[in-house]
Amino acid sequence: MTEPLSFDVVGIGNALVDVLTHQEEAFLVEHGMTKGSMTLIEPELAEQIYSAMGAGLEMSGGSAANTIAGVASFGGRAAYMGRVHDDTLGAVFAHDLQSIGVHFGSKARPDGPPTGRCMIVVTPDAERTMNTCLGSSAMFCPEDVDAALIRSAKVTYLEGYLFDRPESKDAYWTASEFASAAGNKVALTLSDLFCVERHRADWLELIHDRVDIIFANESEALALWGCDDIETAVERARSDVAIACITRGEKGSLVVNGDEVHEVPAHPVEHLVDTTGAGDLYAAGFLYGYTQDRSLPDCGRLGSVAAAAVLGHYGARPGLSLAQFVDLLD
């Protein structure tokens, strides 16, 4: 006799507050930024960039936290773990998750670095370039993993960005072992090309041993499996992981599950404003569908509509409830 689980998805990642600003392309060149990338920066450089950039719009962010906010917006039961400091931005981060019904039990830390922030430069072509000062968020370690929460969620969703310090890698092993032992699923997003290049061997090990679902864009997938074409990546995905979702921008996504490969079209976006969070929301739609026992093509389609919902506005979280989008598929 087993009780039904309390949560659909619990996410773990870097707890960050986003600072969005509109800048011309020249701003990227001036500060040596690579468009579309995410760069980790030290507090001194963060200060310099912040001084040089225009007025900002602050809102809670963090890749896995955006995904979890998306799951909650669909009506899913969602929870989050991540480190914030006991400061204004930490309080903003906690409030914004709790206010949309996400369970966030992590205690704000009274010591250590301040709450992390991510400066997102949006250029006129709607591309976003991120400079992240991780602060408190990167200090996540095995003691921060809430075993009971992991056991009570159908899926534990791990953000690639956080997989960096030895302590946070340990935390991911700890979390995924709790999930597997309880018979629950582990999902992982590769997050960024630099994450893949930096920790490829460690990741392949974690994926092989513990991960059930991975999310990657095309270049991340090619880098992970060290190949040049998508067909080979799909082949490797088949043998390494139960389900792989490979997102391809306007070309949609591929959902690979053993011998099945589902091609899912992108959902049309009328007016592209900002690409921030599109990948995060794809994962939200997919995982919401997955935890509601939808078919894999349906899960992919929910991913596409969720991504489209944030491509049309400024910021990485949906402005309106995503629950209405479910109707699009029914």
Next chain:
Amino acid sequence: MTEPLSFDVVGIGNALVDVLTHQEEAFLVEHGMTKGSMTLIEPELAEQIYSAMGAGLEMSGGSAANTIAGVASFGGRAAYMGRVHDDTLGAVFAHDLQSIGVHFGSKARPDGPPTGRCMIVVTPDAERTMNTCLGSSAMFCPEDVDAALIRSAKVTYLEGYLFDRPESKDAYWTASEFASAAGNKVALTLSDLFCVERHRADWLELIHDRVDIIFANESEALALWGCDDIETAVERARSDVAIACITRGEKGSLVVNGDEVHEVPAHPVEHLVDTTGAGDLYAAGFLYGYTQDRSLPDCGRLGSVAAAAVLGHYGARPGLSLAQFVDLLD
């Protein structure tokens, strides 16, 4: 031989960071809020409201600061004085003004209350209801007035909201005396009906002795001069102040200057999103025109277009440069 002044407008007001949230009408009822009003609240109640409301979007605000940001956006030379605490929100406030070219010399305070914040509830009809926890901003006193800055600006712009504690009233007298003595102008916005009702006698005295330009909406003007109809208010304005701008929402505004009364139409707004900051931006457009020696009807029209520019988006500061709107009039 006089040197040209360094600034067009210097503003003084409550330095606040806005926290915007979308809520249904029921939220206002539940928390006993009067739609469209601004209520001052204590930190405990602020905490309660913040916990109950949805995810927020943080951005720098403050009525006079919004006006000053608008003046800068038109290409005017603008400065601001106001009190912030040495905390994250204080740094955000200073950054956002400085990043758009506004001179902000006020030192962040290491002690006393935290930086003020204003929770703005936007209902589906685009009306905004504000709950403000003033914090550090309300502690503004005569020592915070930078005499050299006042002397170097064509217009000193005073926000009615700050005119509350005896020390801040003294600061307004101090500032307006510096301005008058230098042969510069003093402008005042009445801000809100409750400000007028609370300090009517003190305000009439300040206006009579020191103010050259006032900004008021219709109900504030009627309350100030204790009359029931706009014609009487216009009569009283003629005798009390050199220039009075009375804004009337969709009906536009009246610019009263001695025997002249200019009726200025509102600028059409295609898609009303949020009324936050419309009055602040009207003052920005008017003062920008005034300091460029435009005719009074032109100043009023610049006010109308600046107001329209923020009515169509979320937040109280213009998203794009207002300088382009000047072309509309030429």
